[in-house]
Amino acid sequence: MDQKEVLEMLDSVSKGIITPEEALKKLKTAPFDDLGYAMIDNHRGIRQGVPEVIYGAGKTTEQICGIVSRMLENGANDIIISRLAPESAEVLANHCDLEYHPVPRFGIVNRDTERKKVGSIVVASGGTSDMAVCEEAALTAEVLGNKVTRLYDVGVAGLHRLLSRLDVLTSARVIIAVAGMEGALPSVIGGLVSCPVIAVPTSVGYGANLGGIAALLSMLNSCASGVSVVNIDNGFGAGFLASRINQMEGIK
Amino acid sequence: MDQKEVLEMLDSVSKGIITPEEALKKLKTAPFDDLGYAMIDNHRGIRQGVPEVIYGAGKTTEQICGIVSRMLENGANDIIISRLAPESAEVLANHCDLEYHPVPRFGIVNRDTERKKVGSIVVASGGTSDMAVCEEAALTAEVLGNKVTRLYDVGVAGLHRLLSRLDVLTSARVIIAVAGMEGALPSVIGGLVSCPVIAVPTSVGYGANLGGIAALLSMLNSCASGVSVVNIDNGFGAGFLASRINQMEGIK
Amino acid sequence: MDQKEVLEMLDSVSKGIITPEEALKKLKTAPFDDLGYAMIDNHRGIRQGVPEVIYGAGKTTEQICGIVSRMLENGANDIIISRLAPESAEVLANHCDLEYHPVPRFGIVNRDTERKKVGSIVVASGGTSDMAVCEEAALTAEVLGNKVTRLYDVGVAGLHRLLSRLDVLTSARVIIAVAGMEGALPSVIGGLVSCPVIAVPTSVGYGANLGGIAALLSMLNSCASGVSVVNIDNGFGAGFLASRINQMEGIK
Amino acid sequence: MDQKEVLEMLDSVSKGIITPEEALKKLKTAPFDDLGYAMIDNHRGIRQGVPEVIYGAGKTTEQICGIVSRMLENGANDIIISRLAPESAEVLANHCDLEYHPVPRFGIVNRDTERKKVGSIVVASGGTSDMAVCEEAALTAEVLGNKVTRLYDVGVAGLHRLLSRLDVLTSARVIIAVAGMEGALPSVIGGLVSCPVIAVPTSVGYGANLGGIAALLSMLNSCASGVSVVNIDNGFGAGFLASRINQMEGIK
Amino acid sequence: MDQKEVLEMLDSVSKGIITPEEALKKLKTAPFDDLGYAMIDNHRGIRQGVPEVIYGAGKTTEQICGIVSRMLENGANDIIISRLAPESAEVLANHCDLEYHPVPRFGIVNRDTERKKVGSIVVASGGTSDMAVCEEAALTAEVLGNKVTRLYDVGVAGLHRLLSRLDVLTSARVIIAVAGMEGALPSVIGGLVSCPVIAVPTSVGYGANLGGIAALLSMLNSCASGVSVVNIDNGFGAGFLASRINQMEGIK
């Protein structure tokens, strides 16, 4: 069952020709490769529009290499590996075509460098120290085919920096606002623009920042509308969601 | 300066004819009515695409009536008043055209019943007790001009209820997933669909739910991609953001 | 030992004629009136420049009346009673000259209406619902002899409101920034001015605001310098400290 | 007093021939070996059906070797040592017949490889990174004589993986559901089956997972009935309890 | 499709004649009554061995009566309504055969008083104030057909009370240990018996008990094996799970 067949089947679902249950049942006949330690979901790209992403943090170098190998056999490209340790990256680079970014510890295997980038996502950050999270978000969005503008170190304690870039902000389709410490950036941006704002709290700070909880709570309580929040330091999640929103089709 | 002038000015901004700073300065010449206890931001509709919303929880009946009166003088309609106490609603209904929903304690003044509704937002909930939050989200989205489908009491402990509605879920442009207790609904939905999912934790539950914190943490840690979170019980915020995403134009 | 004698004694201390220990010992001979349930510190005005303040929250009407009576016998005026319940205020008003403010539940006995007000304190707030805390701060500062400017409902989600009052902010000697929800106001103000900023988190909000903890943490992590924080809803403490700073003498 | 005598005595208790107090008193005449740093409870196997288990985390290699030696002298086998560091395992292996599993850091001394395994316990996990906790649970249950089926990497964000194994789940006598992050797996499984479900939260995740607290709270608030919870990462406890339930005799 | 047919179908599943997926699909054709505010899961009794239970806390009297009516039309009996307010109970009693227990606020509609009770569940509590939670657990277990022995006010601070009932404890098939304050009871019981122990923390206490969190944490950290935990005050959940375990068939 190749991708075209899947699309035809889903089309039948949307037209009511077959039920979702029947479709689900078909998809389940061969949906994953079981490696023992992991079940690779080859159809995720089909269901959700993006290939499976490997969260590198809890996995050994061997497991990561194994999963990548199997995915490559299945013809995947633009394979994202987040939280990839430098040592694992070094080993992995011997086995495949890996682009590695050390600051966000972010790897891309078989990157499709020709992929067209569309729309407009802005990644804004409160300070230099938030850069790793920002880059995880920005790279994720770029790999998924989005145009990304970086706007770093524009925290609210130096408001004029942010205001001088108002044009960039107001022309974005989606904004990812990354901040540690008091986490006020998304609220201020949210009050200035009319596009969705994805707030990413970071663990940057010390003492009463409680490992990012202070920024997280601040963002959840934002008095600006149009702001939603992802987990602390979750640059990948923000980039992924921003891509979904940015690439939405217009209402017919 | 009427709305048309404002739009022309913003158009000039987007074309680079005038700078955002100049535009901002113009907007600031008369941006709000100062009632002493509140500054009504008449241009918010202009900046953000929706009129100012009144958060009724911390305000007296007199303050609410005062703000509504001034907004009506300025020609506003579809004025949303969230967390509006029944007693305040009763008084307010004597002064203006109020549509009041007691379960979510939600009021709409001068509702434009002719407004065309577009796109497709689904509001799904884990249980009957989440209904107040769901309705706050659904009504907000409807007032802002969106088509809304309600899918209540489809919690993950009875998975077949949710799966039997898979067609509704997969045809949505945005999904608002509302749940208290363990807050697992957004994760399960997030794994089934390819549109943005806005998770709303509710304070429904007892004991170790900690007033909704359990559901909130659960949602922030969702292993499904494409999910973001708003504050506990924040149906309004979810409905507002869903509207923004649902009404996005397609990428050119 | 009247006030003049005390001042002479303290002068001797500053000149090294008598030691602080000797002075402390003298002060201790009769420093308070013991009412059984309370020890009234009549010399607090001497030590700290302001009369003892009555925290009304945990006291019965009888206790409050008793303390006020004794203080009046000792010739006090400008007696502040914070968190004074309306019922207690009603009773107290029958016994003395009470000025009562119901919103902040704030009473002043024997107010010296002729007192000259000096300097410049600004009380800025994020929203209308923070008004009770703001007024507690503002009234405290006014009773203690300071000029106060109120700047309410200028939260960061509508940044232009705040910026349009930049002149008021930059001409203050001290600013009290009051905010609930995400508590971002002090950070933004702190980045715009060069005077001390006292941040007051309020319990306004719901859900993940955790009764004001969200705003408190946000303020403690402010990336703006020159900001310090008092307890949640502690308008009195902010007003008292602002008065101390505002009334500082210049460096010789 | 050998094991047969103990059983006879307990039988007398159940028949009311002697009181539990008398039995307890007899058991207490020589119940443990005091090593100074530890009291080995040789009769625990009698009271609770399993030999004493060594929690290796807080003990030195010397202490562990000492306890094992004494237990071996007393004729124990199937001695479980949880949280056993690799260095300690290396030393211990020189002194006795040790089977060591490095991923869960789990050791078994004098394993009775002939032991018959009964019933049916399923260990299901949300992701690959939960494997150490899963294996601690599965090995514990196996050592205690239970048949165990592993079902790893079936998290709720890819629901079809879980549903395709519904037959395995519904034929279990007990299910151990292990999950980090949002911890939703036990709720979903709990709604599908009619056997007891033991939920094990893991510390896998980052940021707002708070070291496993998010998953723990989620599981405690499960809206599915028949679910109970053990401590974060407590694979041993889950395996032990699952064994007790799995091996229950039928009601007469 | 009546209950007999369902059982036959499930039997076919267990014999491999039809797949669970096929069975699930069949069950889904008409699985619930949609009342608008609630979806009544009439087949839950089939899937999980017990009829749907109504959590009364978040529902209006009207909603509860509506759900009960529909369930009665479908022939249900032994309908449990937990957290049922006295006012709702009064109204409900006019419409159906309700047995109401005010202390645990627990209602049973159409109770089958002839139902045979099997096995042996002990409900033990630390103190008199835990009685509401205990009764919720005990009544739930009794309605579900289990023999229940109550052992109240046997907290660990008066150990001799507990020890004098050792015979009752050691002859149980499952024990529900309910305690507030320091929550030590399950650990002590867990060390004395060899059956599963379900620990229920209660919110009884004050100050640092944090609404039951102290007892909850204590129980999760129990050093006794064979103990698992449910949510604070969740007597129903404990009774339900105890019933499942008590009624297990023996291993073939």
Next chain:
Amino acid sequence: MDQKEVLEMLDSVSKGIITPEEALKKLKTAPFDDLGYAMIDNHRGIRQGVPEVIYGAGKTTEQICGIVSRMLENGANDIIISRLAPESAEVLANHCDLEYHPVPRFGIVNRDTERKKVGSIVVASGGTSDMAVCEEAALTAEVLGNKVTRLYDVGVAGLHRLLSRLDVLTSARVIIAVAGMEGALPSVIGGLVSCPVIAVPTSVGYGANLGGIAALLSMLNSCASGVSVVNIDNGFGAGFLASRINQMEGIK
């Protein structure tokens, strides 16, 4: 002013010959040695009956040696250094007569080995892993001149171990009950004896023990009377307080 003079002075205070203020003033004339980084309180022994204790955790080897040197010059002995790192101990041992205990990281300089030990303090612990904290408590009490009985590994999950030592417990003047995990030991002991019980929570455990918070909360909520609590892992504090209570004189 030597110790005898001090005692005479204090005697005068107790007889009313001189006031406490006068005595305090005298003591203050030369109460400490200022080393720049520390003020050694040479009179603490006088005020509180024990010499100053050095908390080694936050201090460099140089600072510790400096403080010890100065104290030795002043003729101190039985100098306790808690939380003393092995490396610091090695250096310190070259300069003075140090007795070092590596498990509790506890040092004693110039120990008076002839000191008579009085009364009866029992140190009981839940498990082997609590030994470091136990030893800190026991050694502190011994250095301060108390007879100490150790009763380790008598946790509540094996109640018969504890009960078999009832004679030791009931003959103590003070009991220090040390426990991690669920922290139930002090409650059980508190219900068995009639002497003061000092509860010491330890950080032993994992997951929901939250670094000892679970045990701490458990102990604070003890339903046994006569129990009080010190900080997590604070063996020194418990030993010090136990000594004070143990050495109390009888009521005249």
Next chain:
Amino acid sequence: MDQKEVLEMLDSVSKGIITPEEALKKLKTAPFDDLGYAMIDNHRGIRQGVPEVIYGAGKTTEQICGIVSRMLENGANDIIISRLAPESAEVLANHCDLEYHPVPRFGIVNRDTERKKVGSIVVASGGTSDMAVCEEAALTAEVLGNKVTRLYDVGVAGLHRLLSRLDVLTSARVIIAVAGMEGALPSVIGGLVSCPVIAVPTSVGYGANLGGIAALLSMLNSCASGVSVVNIDNGFGAGFLASRINQMEGIK
């Protein structure tokens, strides 16, 4: 078995004539009256030196009256009922000789007004609002036969009040230091005296006091030695423990 017999038996235990186990067994033959809702421990007075205390908070008026009646039948006096609601007190007063203190909601039945009071306990408090907790402590100690000195409203922000009472403090055998807000009183007192200090945090305060948690943490971290802590607002526990310490016999 009357009290004399019990004492003789315990004497035999201390001489080794009978074992504690035998004694325990004897005590267990009739140790309590089972009222169904409560087990009255008539021998507690024997074991612990004080009669059973009734914690009134979670009990109905009927239950309290029932327990008191049974205790009176057994000849008890000086029966303490803590947290006794005024309505319950009113009813109870009709049935027995009740002394009721409304501020601490504290009742004493059949008070032995002739009881001799010994030793010296000081109850010191930070402020007037802590009075209810102070009185619970003071009355408990008085009923148990101790001399108590009250020292109220001597908080650390007015240090001279405390210092002027240094004589009272230094002549105490035990001090109960009660404080809300920042809870600093026990640390300051602990540094001034050489007797045991029992710290009682109160829930007095607001905002970041977190219902007494701030004071509790402060007291647990006291840098003064000789301080231990009881639960928030637990005046009874402090008074009970203080009595135990105050009434200790001298070391032989």
Next chain:
Amino acid sequence: MDQKEVLEMLDSVSKGIITPEEALKKLKTAPFDDLGYAMIDNHRGIRQGVPEVIYGAGKTTEQICGIVSRMLENGANDIIISRLAPESAEVLANHCDLEYHPVPRFGIVNRDTERKKVGSIVVASGGTSDMAVCEEAALTAEVLGNKVTRLYDVGVAGLHRLLSRLDVLTSARVIIAVAGMEGALPSVIGGLVSCPVIAVPTSVGYGANLGGIAALLSMLNSCASGVSVVNIDNGFGAGFLASRINQMEGIK
């Protein structure tokens, strides 16, 4: 635009000749150097009276050197680098004139050693272990031109140390009170003086100090007026704010 021009412009603002908006707009024409990873705010010195401060904690040696180089090119001196790692300091010292303090990890580049110091700031600490935070505060204040008096190791458990320095305290214009553990120092000092007190909680302590949260909460709840709080371990913030207050001009 040099500094003189800026001052003239600001003067025009204060005289009303130009509006703050116009001034802000001018300042924004070239306000920062964009290094890619950081935006150096060269005008911060103008807006806030002090040059930009480099928070070293989250930055690489290369980034720090880059920022310092650019600032030196712009003629800055007295450049503060807080939380500067020794390794970074070593590299940086090769490139510029660096004064490095290893205990507080504090660097100053191009220190103006001739700068006149004014006023009077006291830095008081509870214990030796707080020294790093104290020195960060003291050095910050000194670099900014203030006279600083250090008063270390004067914690409240040895009150006489603090009282013997009352003269130093009462002659300060601002006091920075630094304390870990129970954090009581600011309350005690706040009650003795009439100048503003800035409280700095430190993370010094263990167990229930929760990394400084205990001290933080204690300080926020201070019952002394005139006290405000900064983040845990935030010596820089305290020193900066103290400088602002100390250097205030007198009221005209």
